[in-house]
Amino acid sequence: MRVTDYELFEVPPRSLLLKVETSDGIVGWGEPVVEGRAQTAAAAVEKLLETYIVGEDPFPIEDHWSKMYRSGFYRGGPILMSALSGIDHALWDIKGKALGVPVYELLGGKARERIRLYAHFSGSTPDEMAEAARERVESGFTAIKNGPRVNWEHLDNRVSLDFVREMVGAARTAVGDEVDIMLDFHGRPSKQMAKRLVSELEEFDPLFYEELVVPEKNHLLPEIAQHTTIPIATGERMFSRWEYRSLLEDGVIDVVQPDVAHAGGITETRKIATMAETYDAAVAPHSPLSAVALAACVQLCACTPNAIIQEQIVHQEGTPNYLSDMTVFDYDEGGYIDLPEEPGLGIDMDEDFVREMATEDAWDAPVMRRDDGSVTEW
Known part of the structure; x- marks a missing residue:
């Protein structure tokens, strides 16, 4: 062949x-x-x-x-x-x-019987946050993630901190303590604001704080971590096991988040996960993409002992379905999916629909600015 x-x-x-x-x-x-x-x-x-x-x-x-x-x-x-x-x-x-x-059988076989998924939620006001969080939980998810999308100043004020506290607090009150909430900061805060945020939001008991700083500032994470007992997660913009080495050696990262569509595919992401296991770090693969990337993540999680949860957007409103059969990603009342049994990635592509949806109109990330007009992180 x-x-x-x-x-x-x-x-x-x-x-x-x-x-x-x-x-x-x-x-x-x-x-x-x-x-x-x-x-x-x-x-x-x-x-x-x-x-x-x-x-x-x-x-x-x-x-x-x-x-x-x-x-x-x-x-x-x-x-x-x-x-x-x-x-x-x-x-x-x-x-x-x-x-x-299935691919996981070629990587040593299954390490679990099912995989927990989480869903995203968002809102512009505390009421919207609460309603969005409730909707995700009512649809069957027991873990949800939000990015407090604030255009932080390098040194911000009490009003901004109180706004984020109110937003996160509204979601926590809406879903109760049994639902896991993760907070993704997209690397927006400065070191100074990250230290304040992790302390201010600790009372809401997030499962982890994600990407508190951009990867080029990862050397600041040990100092930030001193201000919280909440686990620290990062990795979606890191591209090989060599980039994870120093963070794992420093003992500051509790959850690694390699993206199987960016970090060298199944081959390299598997090695990142195995390396993380030696430092008692969990794996929560990043995957805000289509069912193809999600299928690759599922194969990886199936055979990875320290995989704890899987990101996905295929169950979000408006996400196109490029598979002939989406039941492979059906989840139960706890937000878990069964391991796929079909060979390869375990999915059947709807190639006609892929061709129908193909476009040359490229998506671009938005340009985000602070109140003074300066560019900040997206």
């Missing part, structure tokens, strides 16, 4: 899907997108496939990964690693289908 061809599809809301074909007629799918830079990622995917994969046996995935990562001299970063990730998904999908087993 040889890889013979491929196609790329940019689809809403912000995904890039990859179809890889083989001489045996087996097709693999992956998601190699960089949100807001899909066309740039597509060019990198084409270069990697044409240089290293087309015409080759798809089975030696570790060797293909090493070629794509090491042989270009320049390595790492969001574009190259995301391109590599989507190709890696597709190769695992092909191998699993060829051997008739």
